[in-house]
Amino acid sequence: xxxxxxxxxxxxxxxxxxxxxxxxxxxxxxxxxxxxxxxxxxxxxxxxxxxxxxxxxxxxxxxxxxxxxxxxxxxxxxxxxxx
Amino acid sequence: xxxxxxxxxxxxxxxxxxxxxxxxxxxxxxxxxxxxxxxxxxxxxxxxxxxxxxxxxxxxxxxxxxxxxxxxxxxxxxxxxxxxxxxxxxxxxxxxxxxxxxxxxxxxxxxxxxxxxxxxxxxxxxxxxxxxxxxxxxxxxxxxxxxxxxxxxxxxxxxxxxxxxxxxxxxxxxxxxxxxxxxxxxxxxxxxxxxxxxxxxxxxxxxxxxxxxxxxxxxxxxxxxxx
Numbered sequence: 076x077x078x079x080x081x082x083x084x085x086x087x088x089x090x091x092x093x094x095x096x097x098x099x100x101x102x103x104x105x106x107x108x109x110x111x112x113x114x115x116x117x118x119x120x121x122x123x124x125x126x127x128x129x130x131x132x133x134x135x136x137x138x139x140x141x142x143x144x145x146x147x148x149x150x151x152x153x154x155x156x157x158x
Numbered sequence: 159x160x161x162x163x164x165x166x167x168x169x170x171x172x173x174x175x176x177x178x179x180x181x182x183x184x185x186x187x188x189x190x191x192x193x194x195x196x197x198x199x200x201x202x203x204x205x206x207x208x209x210x211x212x213x214x215x216x217x218x219x220x221x222x223x224x225x226x227x228x229x230x231x232x233x234x235x236x237x238x239x240x241x242x243x244x245x246x247x248x249x250x251x252x253x254x255x256x257x258x259x260x261x262x263x264x265x266x267x268x269x270x271x272x273x274x275x276x277x278x279x280x281x282x283x284x285x286x287x288x289x290x291x292x293x294x295x296x297x298x299x300x301x302x303x304x305x306x307x308x309x310x311x312x313x314x315x316x317x318x319x320x321x322x323x324x325x326x327x328x329x330x331x332x333x334x335x336x337x338x339x340x341x342x343x344x345x346x347x348x349x350x351x352x353x354x355x356x357x358x359x360x361x362x363x364x365x366x367x368x369x370x371x372x373x374x375x376x377x378x379x380x381x382x383x384x385x
Contacts (some may be wrong), residue, residue, distance in 0.1 A: 085261070089306060092262050092331065116215075139223070142216055142252065143304050144259040 076157050077122040079132050083141045084115030115146075128152055144155040161187040161199040161378045164230065164246075166221045171207035171244065175354045179204065182357035194223035201381070202239045203230055204371055205246025207299070207352060216246035217260060217281045217302050219341045227253055239283055239373050240346045244300055247338075247348030256339055256348045257315070258307035264331025268301040272362060273351055274326040275337050282340060283376040284347045287368035293326060294365035296351040303350040305332040305339075317341055341377055 083090045094112040101109045103106060118140060132150055141148035161179045165172045173190065179187040181369045187204075190197065210221035221227070221374065227249075232242045234255050242250040263269060272295050277288040304361060307315070312333060315321050323338035330350075338349030353366030 088308075089261070091333075092264050092266055092304065096266055114191060131345060139215070142238050144251075144257075144308075158241065 076122075076127055076155055078155050079122055079128075079150055080153070081118040081120065081132070081140055081148060082115060083118070083136075083137060083146050084113050086145055086147050089145045091116045107116045112123055125158040159185055159201045159374050159380075161185055161204055162190045162197055163187060163204045163206055164192060164226055165189050165193045165206070166192045166208070166210035166224060166245075166249075167381045168210045168212055169206050169208035169245070170353065171354065175204050175206040175243070176351070178354035178357045178366070178370055180257055183374060184368055185370075190226060192221065195225050195229060197226070197229040197233050200233070200238075200334045201377060202286060203233050203241070203248065205230070205240070205242040205249055207244030207246060213245075213302075216248075216252070217245060218250075218252040219221060220247075221249045222252035224361075227348060230260075231255065234341070234346050237343065237345050239377065241284065241373070242346075242348040242354055244303075244350055247350055248302065250346060250348045255346050256341055257311045258305055258333075258339070259307075261304040261306050262300045262302050263300070263304050263329075263332070268299075269303070269329055270299040271297065273298045273329060273337075275323045275351055276326055278321050278331055279340075281319070282322060282344055282347070282372075283338070283355075284369055284372055285322060287372040288375060291356050294368075295356065295363040295364070296353055296366055297355050298329065298332070303330045303332065305336045305350075307333060316351055322347060323351070 093114045098112040136148045163175045276290045280290045323337040325337045328335045340347045353369045356363035356366035
């Protein structure tokens, strides 16, 4: 089986209102070195042994997990031995 | 003319929508649960506001795959009027019936108050009861109404007159103050403000009623033979 880690963030070209608020809070706390904050989502999928897992995860991202109009995604597929 | 109000788990403006169509407009209307698969016999489809599926993942992202959505898409393709308000708009965006996407409001606050809209396109089946540039008072209630699309999409929207309503003041960061858009065919309208909450003086505004009346009037003109 596989453990799939999916990371979804707003696209670079899209202003992230939450990220801006968090950056400003970090600046207030004197972490002036922070130049940018992007807030995203992290999803963990446990997937049974399947053919073309990579293609199927990509499909899941395109259809549901990310909205590609405003979001980017990337994922890592890790093979795990069921315990 | 018979309307369907689609009800998803977490819809909370379905009663308001029903009331607007039934009592204020005097039309026939029925609730349709999201597990239904047919919209046969309905002439107009209303997707109400709320928080379908708790807004999990993204607003409208899960509702978009509800069994009823295939019938909604079919109805849209058949040219039937489809109106999505607030969460209904978000579902239409996720379903790809309308272009673009919603982000969190620019100020990160949930905004719930009467808002002035301008009617940008009065030559639609939803807005023929308004004047071009007319200012109308319609309440908003949303946390994710910050409309976003790329330049190419925006140019298309503007060129085709698909921008139907704008906020007079930019309350939520929406691109070019967009409050409501329609598809190119002109039969699918999505808007964040709630016209169903502005259909009688008791509610604070009657400015939303003309939208529902426009739908019925235009439907009658094309479906009912004049004698």
